[in-house]
Amino acid sequence: MSTLKLTGKEARDIVNEEGDDFERVEEKMEDTTRWSIHYSAIHKQISTGKYFIFYFSRGATEMQDEEPYEYEDKVIIQEVKKELVQVEQWVPVKESE
Numbered sequence: 001m002s003t004l005k006l007t008g009k010e011a012r013d014i015v016n017e018e019g020d021d022f023e024r025v026e027e028k029m030e031d032t033t034r035w036s037i038h039y040s041a042i043h044k045q046i047s048t049g050k051y052f053i054f055y056f057s058r059g060a061t062e063m064q065d066e067e068p069y070e071y072e073d074k075v076i077i078q079e080v081k082k083e084l085v086q087v088e089q090w091v092p093v094k095e096s097e
Contacts, residue, residue, distance in 0.1 A: 002050070002079045003076050003077060003078055003079065004045075004052055004076070004077040004079075005074065005075075005076055006074070006075045006076075006077060007073065007074065007075070008069035008070060008071070008072040008073060008074070008075055009069075010075075011054065011056075011068065011069040011072070011075040011077065012067060012068045012069045012070065014043055014054065015039075015041055015043070015054050015056055015068045015069075016068070020046075021045055021046050021047050022043045022044065022045055022046065023043065023044050023046060024041055024042070024043050025042040025043065025044050025051065026041065026042050027039055027040070027041040027042075028040050028041070030055075032060065033060070034060070035059065035060055035064050035066070036057040036058065036059060036060055036064065036066060037057060037058055037059075037060050038055070038056075038057045039055070039056055039057065039058070040053055040054070040055050041053070041054045041056070042054075042080065050079050051079065051080050051081060051082070052077045052078065052079055052080065053077070053078055053080045054068075054077055056068035056069060
């Protein structure tokens with residue numbers, strides 16, 4: 001697996017879909033705080049066919065002026081791949097059990 005070493009502006013342009021070499025595959029809201037909404041997004045690098053995950057946040061309201069990676073000089077982005085993952089969890093017992 002590889003990583004991308006980007007500037008904050010380069011990473012911001014990718015998550016804002018302003019670049020030509022990346023396309024968003026999916027985006028998911030991960031968490032919220034009083035001032036921010038935190039996301040993860042998978043982007044495919046068209047030139048290599050590789051997929052990378054971006055973690056970023058945006059302001060939660062129109063009054064919160066927060067853009068992804070705006071205060072970061074360097075950003076390291078991890079390559080990812082899609083894989084089936086089994087998860088064990090606790091579920092309610094049905095009456096007939």
